[in-house]
Structure formats: structure tokens, C-alpha cells
Amino acid sequence: MKLAHKTLGNGPVLVILHGLFGSADNWLSIARELENSFSLVLVDQRNHGDSPHSSTWNYEVMAEDLAELLDDLGHERVFLMGHSMGGKTAMRFATQYPERVEKLLVADIAPRAYPIHHQEILAGLNAVDVERLASRKEADEQLAQHISHKGIRQFLLKALGRDEQKGFKWRINLPVITEKIEEVGRALPEEARFEGATLFMGGANSDYIREEDKDLIQKHFPNSNLIYIKQAGHWLHAEQPDAVIQTIKAFFK
Structure with a gap:
């Protein structure tokens, strides 16, 4: 690759x-x-x-x-x-x-x-309605329902990018990371x-x-x-x- x-x-x-x-x-x-x-x-x-x-x-x-x-x-x-x-x-x-x-x-x-310990983060990322996002602020608000720590949210939102239609997308492969999170540990x-x-x-x-x-x-x-x-x-x-x-x-x- x-x-x-x-x-x-x-x-x-x-x-x-x-x-x-x-x-x-x-x-x-x-x-x-x-x-x-x-x-x-x-x-x-x-x-x-x-x-x-x-x-x-x-x-x-x-x-x-x-x-x-x-x-x-x-x-x-x-x-x-x-x-x-x-x-x-x-x-x-x-x-x-x-x-x-x-x-x-x-x-x-x-x-x-290491045991799996990113469940809250993954739940938060998967809860963000990326296809309907109007702003980063809106993404932060959705993420905050799962992750209270502002610094962690700011770090995670660095992975939020733009697609060719100027909409939002995750720069991480969230479905695969979610499915195979045990590989990290x-x-x-x-x-x-x-x-x-x-x-x-x-x-x-x-x-x-x-x-x-x-x-x-x-x-x-x-x-x-x-x-x-x-x-x-x-x-x-x-x-x-x-x-x-x-x-x-x-x-x-």
C-alpha cells in the first residue's frame, strides 16, 4: 500500500x-x-x-x-x-x-x-451523522453526547475532513476500525x-x-x-x- x-x-x-x-x-x-x-x-x-x-x-x-x-x-x-x-x-x-x-x-x-478500551470513542464517532452535518460545531455537539472531554473531542475531530462535494467525511476507516478494534491491542x-x-x-x-x-x-x-x-x-x-x-x-x- x-x-x-x-x-x-x-x-x-x-x-x-x-x-x-x-x-x-x-x-x-x-x-x-x-x-x-x-x-x-x-x-x-x-x-x-x-x-x-x-x-x-x-x-x-x-x-x-x-x-x-x-x-x-x-x-x-x-x-x-x-x-x-x-x-x-x-x-x-x-x-x-x-x-x-x-x-x-x-x-x-x-x-x-491490551484489552479493548475505546468503546465510548467508537460509539461517539459512529453516532455522528456525517452525511447530514452542517458544521464542525454540530459534529462536536453530537460527539459530546458520548465524550465529555473537550480535548479528546478536538483530537478526534481532526479526522473529520471534506469530500469532493464539500460535505464532511471521516478520514479514518471507521467501519473497519470499529469491526477490528481488537487488532490494536x-x-x-x-x-x-x-x-x-x-x-x-x-x-x-x-x-x-x-x-x-x-x-x-x-x-x-x-x-x-x-x-x-x-x-x-x-x-x-x-x-x-x-x-x-x-x-x-x-x-x-
Whole structure:
């Protein structure tokens, strides 16, 4: 699959993968602070952003999508970073194609399995009457009936785009994501292993990377370290951007 992507900056190549319901744009403000140090590739994963939609959606094919993109761009070996779902894709890619990853940074996700926990968000997204929407404000009002947190609604509404008739549409493949949401939480395969330098960067206020995950992380990534960003939850790049930027620079430099 030919993935949509954005490129900017100069220097060693750093590829960044967004999380569930997101897109490359989620990392654009961070990327602009890194463009003097890296050649950045911000990727829309399949079924997200401007990339194609497909009924096949799992980490194996998402890793293959990334390999195809790097081939097309002529990048044999890169720095790789992913957040949440993107972190799972990055882990899968690094263990499938270890020769193509110089260093790996995983943001606020562990290699373990996660239970389905996006039911309220999916209910809210599916409740929005996209075909009859008159404005984004109306979409926010419909979403608010299911999701009270304004910040989460603002993030989700970034996936609301326009179609060729100037009407609204979801840029995510909502039917497939809803049907196959369990794929997002799947664990890294038992035999998966990446020997290269790896950093797990968790949010101190998030429970996505727990103390008991350390042994599993070391099993899959024996040359890894784990740090926590203070005063940050799961959306650490939005909550503590300066700390995230400095961590990225320090690790990949």
C-alpha cells in the first residue's frame, strides 16, 4: 500500500508513526522543532489520514506498508519512532526488519496485549451523522453526547475532513476500525526480538507502560531503556512537548 506522508528537515532520517484515530499531522508541531536535526518522514498509517482504506488491518501489514514506503523513498536504514498504535507498528517493523532500524523509540505503549478500551470513542464517532452535518460545531455537539472531554473531542475531530462535494467525511476507516478494534491491542509475537538500541518513553501519569511490563520489554528488546516524562499522560507529546523533543534529540543523536 502506498502510504500518504509528509517530509521536512535535513539530517539523518527519522520516521514518526501516529496513534489510533490520528494522522501525521499530530506530530507536525514536534517535527518543526526537529527539522534542523533530522530529515523527518511523518506517516499516515493505513485507514488513517490521507492513506488508502483497506479491510485488512493488522500490525503485520502495517509493518509491510512501512517497508514499502521506505523502499519508495530510498531509505535503507532509519531512526524509527511510534506513539501508541504507531509504537506497536514500530516494534513490529523493527523485529521484522531489524537491519532497517538504526534506533527505535516507542512512546507510551508496551509489547503486551491490551484489552479493548475505546468503546465510548467508537460509539461517539459512529453516532455522528456525517452525511447530514452542517458544521464542525454540530459534529462536536453530537460527539459530546458520548465524550465529555473537550480535548479528546478536538483530537478526534481532526479526522473529520471534506469530500469532493464539500460535505464532511471521516478520514479514518471507521467501519473497519470499529469491526477490528481488537487488532490494536494485540501483543507483539512471542518470538519477536530486536537487538538494537531502543528507548521506551512513557507518560508518568499514564498506565500504558507499567512496572510489570519491564521484564517483557527486556525480553523483546534486550538493549532497551525505559524513562517516564513527568506530568504527562498518554498524549505526552501534546502535554509535555519540550520534554519529548529533548528526549528525541538526546536519544537519536
